[in-house]
Amino acid sequence: MQWTCSIRTGAETRPDALALTFKGQRWTYRELDAEVGRWVTALQSRGVTAGDRVALLATNHAAVAQLFFALGRLGAVLAPLNARLTRAELQPLLEDVAPKLTLRLAGVADRFFPEAQTLESFMDGADTTSSYCVPLRPESPRVILFTSGTTGRPKGAVLTEGNFRASARCSEANLGAHPSPRWLGTLPLFHVGGLAMLTRTAYDGGCLVLRERFDAEDTNRAIDEEGVSHASFVATTLERVLDARKDRPVPATFRLALIGGGPVPAPLLARARAAGILSLQTYGLTEACSQVTTEHPDEADGRTAGRPLPGLEVRILGPEGTPVGPGKEGDIEVRGPTVMAGYLNRPDATSETVRDGWLRTKDVGMLDERGRLKVLSRRTDLIVRGGENIYPAELEAVLASHPAVQEVAVVGVPDARWGEVPVAFVATRDGAPLPEDLGAWCRESLAGFKVPARFLAIEALPRNAMGKVERTVLRQRVA
Structure with missing residues (x-):
């Protein structure tokens, strides 16, 4: 099995459909395909080829999305690093990545990495659009995302094209198909949640309404005026959105919001539902390419993080290391096509974390009689x-x-x-x-x-x- 770039596919099947918006700029699939081709030209001129890694320090920006897809066309890998970290925190991550290039957005990490070329200057002179596009296979690495364990040095989870496509497919099977979803992109693109929205909209032929950061007033404008159909919040941002709109009902174009980051107070869920925001609690992690379980729209009650997404398995292991039944606490393990390829340069950590296809999350939870997950502890001390x-x-x-x-x-x-x-x-x-x-x-x-x-x-x-x-x-x- 192999796939072509999803933006190239969109340019062929729905060229005039909107693919990306950012700060008043809009790109159809045809226009985004051409822009990604310019990035391919610039990357090739710097000698980037299949298997190379490009480290990036940036906040959310349209250029980050374009770079992500361009690297995919070359068979290269993006390593987006948390732009809020210091040089002391970033240095060991860069040593692990050993990038062919290190890029940054202008104004980001100036103090820590002035030697890194800015995305803006990188594109100077890239006036031609390359049609080069290698096929992507399920095992093709796409990103390296660093996730700290409760002890020791951060580890780079390698996520593949197959991981992202499976995540999108499984999520759609749970949430239901949408003819042209518009996801509000306020989550950082150096986090798995942000990248999952970017890829999900591209695979589904939708549009990512990208924002530099979360702002409650701006989020409400996007919901009311830009036709946003889906969003992702945590409890605090959901509450800020409701406060800012004074609980005014959302338009019919808004379909649902995924709520991560832990349990949501029942009164807050009731407020959201009264305003027409169907809020679905979800559980996920970087090593499983974002969502693992999510409430189904028809049975959401806010009491659990929902069932495993269709195509994924979740089991709970007791103290003896064997699966336990409903209502019993234990370690959460996940199996399915969204589980990472492994940790970069860390074979021992990989074999310890993924055994017989089962991802050991080190989180604690239980499954109820209906197979819905209740998360009790996020990695113990997290x-x-x-x-x-x-x-x-x-x-x-x-x-x-x-x-x-x-x-x-x-x-x-x-x-x-x-x-x-x-x-x-x-x-x-x-x-x-x-x-x-x-x-x-x-x-x-x-x-x-x-x-x-x-x-x-x-x-x-x-x-x-x-x-x-x-x-x-x-x-x-x-x-």
Whole structure:
């Protein structure tokens, strides 16, 4: 099995249909096909060929979408990196990728990577459109997305063309077909959720209404005036959308919203439904190319994350490592065509995470009698702040390097605005007062969203008989 570029296919089958919008600009499939061809010309002039990797530091922009499809036509791979990270955080990721090129959007990472060429200057002189387009196979790598584990160095999940196409196909089977879906693209294109929307609209012949970032007022304008049919939110952004529109009903053109990032309060779901926003809770992860389970539109009640998407399997393993029945807690495992090819340069981590086709998520949950998933714990210690994953081990390593810190532990605590925020418990050397520069110390090495919201002094961290920090005790102490 092999496929041609989905934008090229769209240019042949529906050339005048809208494919992409961004900041007042609009591209039909014919126009986007030509623009992607210009990117192919520019990439070929820099010697990019099949198998090469291109690292990218950028916020959402039409050029990112065009670059993604152009690399696919060359058989090359995109490695989009989180533009909010510091140079210290990005350097090991770039070492893993070993890119042929490192590009950035103008104004992004100027301070950290001034040597990287901007996307704007990269296209200077690329006036001709190349028709070059290699066929893509299910196993063809398309992107490398870095996802931190609860311990150790971030790992690059390699997602393939087959992963993205299966994700789109399985999602449509659950949500129902749409003649021309318009997805609102507010999720970052360096996250799997953003890329899943980009590819899904292209495969389905729809349009990505791309935004640089989320803004509640702008989201409502897109829903009311631009015919947006689908969107993705987390609980906090859904609430901000409803607040901004004062619960005014959405037009009939808006079909549904996927809600990720954890459980949504029942009153908020009721508000959304009253405004005509069908909100479907979903569970997914990078290594499974976004969605794994999602509520079905006809049976959504907000109590679970829904059933596995058609074509995917989910099982729960108990303490003995064997599958358990409905209502029993255990480790969530996933199998199906959306599971990643593996971790870049990490065969041991790959074999540990994917066994006999089953992806070990390290999340904890249970299935109910109807086969719907309830997620109980996201990777044990993971903190999800406004949809951004924060791993305590990374913050602890930075704080532990402070000369006045003896030991430290970071836990997530509930927050009305962000869902969760990190709080750091710090034991100082010789019982000295808590240093006043801990926040500034963190900002030297960590993105702003990772910096703990509070620093609390503690004489010594509570530990169990095995010497492990008892994080539950720390959470209780915050409460």
